[in-house]
Amino acid sequence: MKLPEFSVRRKVTASMIAMILVVIGLIAFSRLGLDFFPDLEYPTVSVITTYRGASSEDIEKTITEPLEQVVSSVSGVKKVTSQSSEGVSVLMVEFEWGTNLDFAAQDIRDQIGLYRNFLPTNASNPLVVKFNLSQFPVVFYGITADSGYSTYDLKKMMEDEVKPRLERLDGVASAAVFSTDEREIRVEVDKNALISYNLSLDRVLMALAAENVNAPAGDVVERHEDLIVRTLGEFRSVEDVRNVVVGLSQRGEPIYVRDIAEVKDTFKETRNVARVQEQKGVYLVVNKRSGANTALVGNAVKKEISKIQASLPGNVKFHMAMDQAEMINMVASRTSNNAVVGAFLAIGLIFLFLRNWRPTMIIAIAIPLSVITTFVALYAAGYTLNLMTLGGLALGVGMLVDNAIVVIENTFRHIEEGKHVEEAAVVGASEVGMAITASTLTTIIVFLPVVFAGGITGKLTQPLALTIVFSLVSSLFVALTLVPLFSSLLFKARAKKSSADEECVVKEPHFAAARAFYRKLLAAALRKRKIVLAVTAALFVISLVTVAFLGTEFMPQSDRNFLMVRIKLPVGTSLDETNRILGQVERIFSQQPEVTLVSAQAGSRAEEDPADMASGMGITGTHEGLLMVRLVDRSERKYSDMEILERVRKMLPQLENFKFEQINMEAAMMGGASAPVEIKLFGKDLEKLREIGDTIVKRISDVEGLRDLTHSLAQGKPEYQFSLDRERAARLGLAVAQVSSTIQTATQGTVVSRYRDGSDEVNIRVILAKQYRDTLEEIRKTPLMSAAGKMIFLEQIADWKRGEGPIQITRENQMRKISITANIAGRDLGTVMRDIRSRLGDFEKQLPPGYFLEYGGAYEQMIDAFKVLAAALALAVLLVYMVMASQFENFLHPFVIMFTIPLAIIGVIFGLLISGKPVSLPALIGVIILAGIAVNNGIVMIDYINQLIRRGLDKREAIIRGAVTRLRPVLLTALTTILGMLPMAVAGGSGAEFRSPMAVAVVGGLTATTLLTLFIIPIVYSIFNRVSFKEYVPQSEELPCK
CATH class of the missing domain: 3.30.2090.10 (Multidrug efflux transporter AcrB TolC docking domain; DN and DC subdomains)
Structure with missing residues (x-):
């Protein structure tokens, strides 16, 4: 007994199965964690050693170099980078993805333990720390009190009254209090x-x-x-x-x-200062345990703080500087809203096409059932609801209805032929069962290369890919079981029409005109095949040429409610002078209408918190300051975070050797560089490196879009x-x-x-x-x-x-280097790097022996990601062909259908061009998704044409009738997917920057491939089957009901 027949014949059993799925799905949903990013364990271990009072060169010679040699001998090490700063050495040991970091970290500890006696006596014991997203704060408070309380009093109050209560909360790993007074x-x-x-x-x-x-x-x-x-x-x-x-x-x-x-x-004589809202204050940083629900932890901390605050003396105020829980809830809410709006648009479109509330109701039930079933799979796989999995669910909503639509449309057609409702439900689902299974498999199979992709690209895209796979499998199960069940319960029978040749005319006055119009256009296109193919080829070539105008980037810049900015003065500047200049910048930010909170730090905290240097966001000396700026929500402000930053830049004090740098916290959290542009210059002599670095800065300083251009050896102390x-x-x-x-x-x-x-x-x-x-x-x-x-x-x-x-000596794989870094404004990363490389092409060849350049930062990540995804796309296309060849038991028909993929590329490119989005990691993921979706319409069309030919219909008439008959399901499945993703494509706010390029790629590509598939697939099919339409006279415009 097939699944559709089982569901219709055993209605109570099928209904109970649906209820079980709902109950288990809701339980799974209640237990799913909520995070911003997937819980990634980067294959990186930090080794941090402090040696108070030692210069950068002393640190390099006595600590960094020996430790580099020690850790490089550990098995599985891919790369070792280091920073030797005043009083602190930081090694970042990168392993191959998949390495067990617990064992790797222990191996490093064991190796260092053997060498410990050879390190300086006054140096601290090297601290070995695994890199994990959970080490970034869940919440970050700036705390102030009345003038009668010193920062020491405030710190003591926090450590005695607040810290113990927060660390008792479920999911909280630590609550640390930082103060300048010790x-x-x-x-x-x-x-x-x-x-x-x-x-x-x-x-x-x-x-x-x-x-x-x-x-x-x-x-x-x-x-x-x-x-x-x-x-x-x-x-x-x-x-x-x-x-x-x-x-x-x-x-x-x-x-x-x-x-x-x-x-x-x-x-203690302070080497740093801290302020909150221009008042002296302390900082409270709360970290979660690995695997804990970030949103729940953040909400629990805020709730506990509100209870504690009322009992504290001195008018203590907790100023929220950063709140991951707020950002996560915002992203989850907006993504859910996009998905819901997309689902309603898809349901509304189905009603417009079918003009019947019953099939529309079935679709409206099928969508949440598929989503709820997906929650079960996500929970079983150990995933959380995050930017990637939520994006996968939102993308999947548009595709969830495809299988149900094909089943309902076919069932609807059989009822219109006069079949009994239960028979129509079973036959309608069974007839297209193999086709929708194959089309689902072609969509799923494209994610197989992504799931097994390596590096950060694979780790980021795996949750998204598997979420879509889970949702599509759920939708297929619902389409073959519950949709026939609901169809048998809700549909009404119609009188059967008679026909001598077992064919009939389906009366669809609301869609007949569209079918007739399409039939005429298709017949004309088949007679003018060469012209149609030439125009399509020209469009494809034009789209490829247009790629050069799109630009490229690794990950779109998020518009977040939080800015982190570093200021730099000449090395050796006193703490008092740095603090004075920092105060000026602080006041400029405070005057901006979009700013709600400004907290400021000046001077290094390496002694108190060595791990601060390992984060890449620390301060190296008294000449540097750090500002953390909180903005109102994006919906409440007119300008983006980068536009506000550009406005502030124009108001900054004009000082010699004054540097103002934005820190990309999101990139740092993702394990990347804190600036998108990084040119790595390797060599031995520091003075020579400084000289070459200065020359590179001068050569590229006029590249449009560069901001905060500097190099790591710009000044000596x-x-x-x-x-x-x-x-x-x-x-x-x-x-x-x-x-x-x-x-x-x-x-x-x-x-x-x-x-x-x-x-x-x-x-x-x-x-x-x-x-x-x-x-x-x-x-x-x-x-x-x-x-x-x-x-x-x-x-x-x-x-x-x-x-x-x-001030700082950086090394990579035991070789000295300096990094020339810059931020970007107003241009894409790929275009900027192309300009930079053109300026440095000849210069690079003239470098002295032993000195050479490499390009790192987000550009390096982008190139690596594009290579991985290009290989994944090629493999996905091959796998799609293999699945279709297995379905059709034919090598030629799948090859015909594969022509839909280049048609989709036309839409992707023009979609990105119109929306102003560059080619990026999310956009390429959208292209891979398209490789599986684009062929579905072709599968449905070619499958039905083959059925008509097997019934004995003339090949020319079969091609036209098959295409015209499948017009409604083709348009329905394509348009519901497009409308389901449209809210995501046009969405704004935090998190939308990642989802939107994916949705634009899918919407643009699917629009193009749907419109062109209606003509190109019949044309290519006719060419490969040597069917001529030159003297063809169409038969009756009546459409076969079988």
């Missing part, structure tokens, strides 16, 4: 006192480290009791620190810390360099490490121990008093103690000079 016990040493007591900084460090100890001292058995002995030496108050003995005077009297230093319970007289130092028993450690303690201090104050642990830092470290002359007079106990000064063993060092 409490510390600072021992400010008086250099003159050191000299007078004949002491060194090393002696102070050793004394404080040795005294602040609680240690076990064994055990004692006394009167049958076994007692533990402990030495209690930890500091219990700041006074204990002051009373530590650091030495003895010549008279044998103790010298206390208070005699040679001022001990302060204060805050001013520094004092000392050269040790090794011979003299050796005579005095001093090593370079000891001298370097003394300089570090003198200038920026050394954390020697920690002081426990209740639940707080506070660093104890030893440093020279400020007046003794403000100038080079004072630093040179810092005392050291020789091995013989004789006091000497730095100036006696070292030469000092002022120099310049790189």
